[in-house]
Amino acid sequence: MSDTIKTIGVLTSGGDAPGMNAVVRAVVRKAITNGVNVKGIKKGYQGLLNEEIIDMHAGSVADIIQKGGTVLGTARCREFTTEEGQKLGAEICRKHGIDGIVVVGGDGSYKGAAALSRQGINTIGVPGTIDLDISCTEYTIGFDTAVNTAMEAIDKIRDTSSSHERCSIIEVMGRAAGYLALWCGIANGAEDILLPEKYDFNEQQIINNIIRNRKRGKTHHLIINAEGIGHSTSMARRIEAATGIETRATILGYMQRGGSPTCKDRYFASVMGAYAADLLCQGKSNRVVCYQQGQFVDYDIEEALNMKKSISEYEYEVSRCLSGNV
Numbered sequence: 001m002s003d004t005i006k007t008i009g010v011l012t013s014g015g016d017a018p019g020m021n022a023v024v025r026a027v028v029r030k031a032i033t034n035g036v037n038v039k040g041i042k043k044g045y046q047g048l049l050n051e052e053i054i055d056m057h058a059g060s061v062a063d064i065i066q067k068g069g070t071v072l073g074t075a076r077c078r079e080f081t082t083e084e085g086q087k088l089g090a091e092i093c094r095k096h097g098i099d100g101i102v103v104v105g106g107d108g109s110y111k112g113a114a115a116l117s118r119q120g121i122n123t124i125g126v127p128g129t130i131d132l133d134i135s136c137t138e139y140t141i142g143f144d145t146a147v148n149t150a151m152e153a154i155d156k157i158r159d160t161s162s163s164h165e166r167c168s169i170i171e172v173m174g175r176a177a178g179y180l181a182l183w184c185g186i187a188n189g190a191e192d193i194l195l196p197e198k199y200d201f202n203e204q205q206i207i208n209n210i211i212r213n214r215k216r217g218k219t220h221h222l223i224i225n226a227e228g229i230g231h232s233t234s235m236a237r238r239i240e241a242a243t244g245i246e247t248r249a250t251i252l253g254y255m256q257r258g259g260s261p262t263c264k265d266r267y268f269a270s271v272m273g274a275y276a277a278d279l280l281c282q283g284k285s286n287r288v289v290c291y292q293q294g295q296f297v298d299y300d301i302e303e304a305l306n307m308k309k310s311i312s313e314y315e316y317e318v319s320r321c322l323s324g325n326v
């Protein structure tokens with residue numbers, strides 16, 4: 001452990017994700033075990049600039065591992081994207097004796113962490129987003145809970161869709177990424193799966209699939225549409241007009257971000273949070289904790305931000321094959 005690291009902070013930033021509380025708990029308890037004090041910074045970088053900083057001890061994080069959302073709160077903060085904002089953030093850290101910060105969030109939050117480390121405050125990122133869209137890691141905390149929440153909701157929509165012999169378009173979150181849509185598409189046995197990374201906007205093809213399936217006797221037709229494509233309601237209107245089959249759109253929305261984290265999210269959050277606290281306590285900075293090929297590892301933030309990942313061609317092919325569209 002480093003002799004110069006006496007106090008670290010922890011903040012959650014960007015969209016909240018189930019499991020963020022488990023990260024906070026792990027950071028606090030691991031750092032304390034390492035002999036380092038911990039402060040909680042409320043509402044992300046906005047709370048840092050507003051000096052919403054609280055002392056944390058082992059008891060402060062009792063009874064939160066099972067809770068959705070983030071007890072620290074989160075925010076999006078435009079001021080922190082400016083150099084003045086970042087300088088102010090670093091000054092506030094020094095004023096409160098904070099030597100380093102664990103930042104739980106997505107790529108945007110990592111950019112803020114990199115900026116803070118350039119201003120002399122050590123930072124470590126932990127991947128917290130339901131979107132699974134951080135390239136340097138095969139897993140992001142929150143994805144498992146969100147995809148299970150969406151899957152259960154879609155099963156319910158399937159019941160009523162079959163009863164009414166309707167076509168249903170269900171829009172799932174994911175920002176520009178199609179991971180949530182792909183996983184739900186496969187897990188819910190959808191007839192069409194529209195991913196931003198793959199969709200060619202050939203709506204006639206979807207219409208043909210619906211008509212063909214109806215002729216084959218299928219009573220429902222589930223289309224999983226990714227948020228990155230959007231326009232589910234107008235798509236439903238056009239499909240209904242073209243097929244004569246009642247078509248409804250459901251946008252699952254924020255329910256996907258809430259709820260008690262699954263075991264997988266609590267486990268990854270706990271290990272990654274502890275790992276991040278250890279890195280900070282060792283005096284490391286400008287790193288992100290990742291999961292790659294069965295191992296927890298860490299990378300330089302800039303290197304991590306330059307990495308690329310995409311939907312697996314094979315998994316996409318499987319989704320098309322199982323939905324009957326090849």
Ligand code: ADP
Pocket residue numbers: 013014015045075076077078079080081082105106107108109110111112113115129
């Ligand atoms: P996520 O972390 O989930 O990707 P955002 O993209 O909204 O979410 O980023 C969260 C916050 O991180 C932003 O509100 C902002 O305060 C900070 N941030 C984003 N981009 C930058 C940047 N280029 N430089 C500094 N801070 C940034």
Ligand code: F6P
Pocket residue numbers: 015129130131173174175176227257
């Ligand atoms: O990044 C998580 C996420 O829920 C995305 O799936 C979605 O595009 C975005 O956040 C919504 O953000 P906001 O809370 O600002 O509406």
